[in-house]
Amino acid sequence: MRTIFYIMQKEFIQVFRNRMMLPIIFLMPLMQLLILSYAVTFEIKNIRLHITDNDNSVASRALLEHFRSSEFYHIFGESADASFGMEQLKKGDIHQQLVILPGFEKQIVTGSTAGVQVITDAINGSAAALMNAYTLSVIESYNREVLSRSPGPPPKQVQVSRRYWFNPALDYKTYMIPGILVLLVTLIGMFLAGMNVVREKEIGTIEQINVTPIRKVQFIAGKLLPFWIIALAELAFGLALAVLLFNIPIVGNIFLIFLVASVYLVVVMGLGLFISTITNTQQQSMFLSWFFLVIFILMSGLFTPVESMPRWALQLNTINPIAYFIRIMRMIMLKGSGFQDIVQPLIYLSVYGITMLSLAVWRYRKTS
Amino acid sequence: MNEAEEKNGKVIEAVELVKRFGNFVANDRLTFSVQRGEIFGFLGANGAGKTTAMRILCGLSKPTSGKIRVAGYDVYTQSEKIKQRIGYMSQRFSLYEDLTVWENFRFFGGIYRMKSALIRERADRMLGRLGILELRDTVIASLPPGIRQKLAFSIAILHEPEIVFLDEPTGGVDPVTRRQFWEMIYEAAASGITVFVTTHYMDEAEYCNRISIMVDGKIEALDTPEQLKKTYNAGSMNDVFLKLARRNEEQKKE
Ligand SMILES: Nc1ncnc2c1ncn2[C@@H]1O[C@H](COP(=O)(O)OP(=O)(O)OP(=O)(O)O)[C@@H](O)[C@H]1O
Ligand SMILES: [Mg+2]
Numbered sequence: 001m002r003t004i005f006y007i008m009q010k011e012f013i014q015v016f017r018n019r020m021m022l023p024i025i026f027l028m029p030l031m032q033l034l035i036l037s038y039a040v041t042f043e044i045k046n047i048r049l050h051i052t053d054n055d056n057s058v059a060s061r062a063l064l065e066h067f068r069s070s071e072f073y074h075i076f077g078e079s080a081d082a083s084f085g086m087e088q089l090k091k092g093d094i095h096q097q098l099v100i101l102p103g104f105e106k107q108i109v110t111g112s113t114a115g116v117q118v119i120t121d122a123i124n125g126s127a128a129a130l131m132n133a134y135t136l137s138v139i140e141s142y143n144r145e146v147l148s149r150s151p152g153p154p155p156k157q158v159q160v161s162r163r164y165w166f167n168p169a170l171d172y173k174t175y176m177i178p179g180i181l182v183l184l185v186t187l188i189g190m191f192l193a194g195m196n197v198v199r200e201k202e203i204g205t206i207e208q209i210n211v212t213p214i215r216k217v218q219f220i221a222g223k224l225l226p227f228w229i230i231a232l233a234e235l236a237f238g239l240a241l242a243v244l245l246f247n248i249p250i251v252g253n254i255f256l257i258f259l260v261a262s263v264y265l266v267v268v269m270g271l272g273l274f275i276s277t278i279t280n281t282q283q284q285s286m287f288l289s290w291f292f293l294v295i296f297i298l299m300s301g302l303f304t305p306v307e308s309m310p311r312w313a314l315q316l317n318t319i320n321p322i323a324y325f326i327r328i329m330r331m332i333m334l335k336g337s338g339f340q341d342i343v344q345p346l347i348y349l350s351v352y353g354i355t356m357l358s359l360a361v362w363r364y365r366k367t368s
Numbered sequence: 369m370n371e372a373e374e375k376n377g378k379v380i381e382a383v384e385l386v387k388r389f390g391n392f393v394a395n396d397r398l399t400f401s402v403q404r405g406e407i408f409g410f411l412g413a414n415g416a417g418k419t420t421a422m423r424i425l426c427g428l429s430k431p432t433s434g435k436i437r438v439a440g441y442d443v444y445t446q447s448e449k450i451k452q453r454i455g456y457m458s459q460r461f462s463l464y465e466d467l468t469v470w471e472n473f474r475f476f477g478g479i480y481r482m483k484s485a486l487i488r489e490r491a492d493r494m495l496g497r498l499g500i501l502e503l504r505d506t507v508i509a510s511l512p513p514g515i516r517q518k519l520a521f522s523i524a525i526l527h528e529p530e531i532v533f534l535d536e537p538t539g540g541v542d543p544v545t546r547r548q549f550w551e552m553i554y555e556a557a558a559s560g561i562t563v564f565v566t567t568h569y570m571d572e573a574e575y576c577n578r579i580s581i582m583v584d585g586k587i588e589a590l591d592t593p594e595q596l597k598k599t600y601n602a603g604s605m606n607d608v609f610l611k612l613a614r615r616n617e618e619q620k621k622e
């Protein structure tokens with residue numbers, strides 16, 4: 001135990017004596033939160049919509065009124081000729097075109113299915129998906145209005161209702177920030193400990209440690225713990241920023257977040273340390289770490305919904321620690337999930353962490 | 369000291385030590401032994417294989433073959449036991465440059481599981497002896513090379529090992545500091561620490577009790593400095609070394 005303490009003491013002194021380190025550790029979360037939550041927004045306001053109403057009835061005008069009153073839409077043009085809207089779409093002047101075909105009101109009155117045509121500029125796929133989702137929700141709110149007014153018992157066939165649970169305002173920031181915090185903790189965890197070991201290899205000081213009777217577990221623990229503590233402090237800082245600066249609600253238990261984070265950190269730090277044992281320079285180590293990070297981040301569901309991934313990708317995600325942590329973070333922060341809800345992935349992360357750490361200890365060589 | 373060692377007073381014993389890197393033979397069947405309390409010099413040109421052999425003796429590198437015991441323990445199976453009993457000052461400067469003098473003492477003392485009071489006591493005594501007590505809280509990076517090397521040596525023997533391995537401890541240091549460094553070595557030897565030292569400087573060879581001269585991975589000569597000079601009919605160790613090198617060149621041509 002004392003040996004581990006002496007390593008930790010040394011690491012803390014070195015980190016806090018390094019002029020670059022503190023700004024990096026505390027500016028990084030601020031910058032990431034600012035940039036990622038404001039700049040990379042998928043949230044779309046002012047969808048430019050062209051309307052072609054070929055029915056021109058009370059019903060069609062009522063539907064249009066729903067679009068007009070929505071804060072997401074900006075009615076960019078109206079014409080009786082759908083091809084006019086098509087032109088605008090091609091030029092990129094508008095995002096969406098809504099066409100109401102003749103007979104719309106009649107269909108509603110007779111109780112058959114009424115159709116409208118929505119054409120969306122899908123050059124940006126995820127933006128298109130989001131615009132479609134908005135359009136659907138507007139049409140559904142209209143649907144509900146029609147149903148509530150129709151006489152007699154409600155129709156047997158229940159309408160599929162699409163509501164945005166847990167994030168009712170569809171606020172992009174609320175959705176992104178738990179994920180960004182995960183990235184933050186991941187970067188700190190993955191790089192600080194691992195790079196530290198490789199740096200000692202490069203400078204040659206590791207020889208001086210390897211020639212002592214220190215045990216391999218003590219060495220790895222001594223390298224892990226200081227950065228584990230720093231990463232958790234970083235998470236606390238990031239969470240505080242999220243709440244104070246961005247008004248992100250934390251619905252669930254904050255201690256649960258830290259419990260999961262502390263386990264998760266062992267996984268990524270174990271991976272980082274393992275990489276440090278199989279590489280000799282910071283360059284090699286960086287390269288390998290980023291290789292894993294990029295794959296893990298892109299597949300994590302942070303930027304693209306996991307649901308839309310192919311089967312093999314989902315299977316690959318079972319070994320993606322970032323995917324687990326992002327899912328759990330969103331569950332706790334946005335849904336207020338409790339221990340019972342996350343215990344299974346938590347156990348999985350624990351096993352994963354112990355495995356990575358054992359690998360790092362096993363692979364660390366005092367005698368080459 | 370354990371039984372095997374007690375019998376013959378040999379703290380280092382290597383028989384047919386071989387180290388290969390791929391096809392390259394860095395250490396070619398080295399056989400030598402070092403007595404307790406001895407100052408043993410390991411000489412050789414650049415690339416002769418000195419560091420390679422020393423790292424094997426310290427348990428930092430696995431030998432390809434050979435029978436090697438250090439402090440009575442086997443390097444293949446008991447390297448961690450060996451590490452408890454040796455100190456090592458590597459060829460590359462190996463103190464933490466961003467830590468202060470005292471922080472380096474405290475860290476390495478702590479890793480060797482020394483009590484903090486003992487670390488403090490010995491560190492102060494060593495710094496006092498070097499006359500640099502006032503540098504206790506100075507960061508290593510701002511110290512001149514001579515002082516750094518003396519500190520590195522002090523830290524290598526902080527835990528009072530049985531054997532200390534010094535890999536070119538006086539590389540790139542002025543003659544006065546080298547002298548002082550050798551006084552430290554003598555003091556350590558007088559306190560019972562066996563010293564195993566590599567060097568390029570032939571005048572330093574004269575300070576050793578016995579020396580081995582390595583050429584291209586082989587030990588070409590091993591004896592006391594006086595005896596070597598007699599054998600090779602040379603006036604100084606420098607001449608001995610040159611004669612050996614020349615003989616080796618001629619053998620290669622044939
Ligand atoms: N890890 C390694 N892989 C391959 N070759 C190596 C390795 N380490 C050392 N060598 C080679 O073994 C030879 C002996 O190297 P070594 O460092 O032991 O020499 P040395 O006598 O200490 O030289 P110097 O006086 O320059 O320190 C050199 O030719 C070196 O290139
Ligand atoms: Mg060398």
